[in-house]
Amino acid sequence: MFIRKLELIFLGVIVIAIIVLGNNYYNNYTFRTNEIPQSYKQRIIDKEQEILQLMQRHYNFSFKVPLIVTDKFKERLYGITAYKNGEIKIYLNKNVMQESMDYMVDSVISHEYAHALIFKLGKREREEKMDTPKSGKKLAENLVVLIASNI
Secondary structure, eight states: OHHHHHHHHHHHHHHHHHHHHHHHHHHHHHHHHSOOOHHHHHHHHHHHHHHHHHHHHHHSOOOOOOEEEESOOSSSOOEEEEEETTEEEEEEEHHHHTTOHHHIIIIIHHHHHHHHHHHHHHHHHHHHTOSOTTHHHHHHHHHHHHHHHTO
16 A cells, blocks of 8 residues: 555655756756747846946946847857947847856846947047047946846
């Protein structure tokens, strides 16, 4: 009798585990094959607005950089800022977004915006032939500190 109850409990645990695994597989599949959820998009937009406001408040200028969510990353890289043909774009890795959305919003977006700021200010310094080529980098570092202190 005890062995029969134990077999039923074990069978129940196996069935529950299969249901949970199937649900996780389905959720991952739908996340990979569909656009990111609206709640994720809104969090990204809110963080971008916060960064732009901080830039405006502390540096008296801001510039919007296209944020592109892509699944084309081959590694576990969270994001990258690209400067090509005079354009700056921020790419966010959709493959790691589902498991690390908080980290993506709290750290990665501001970090990539700091890179974009370095690109932007570096270009402006070259165009204006400023005497201090490191000032753009210093401003970007200050932006990261400001964003981190406002989290």
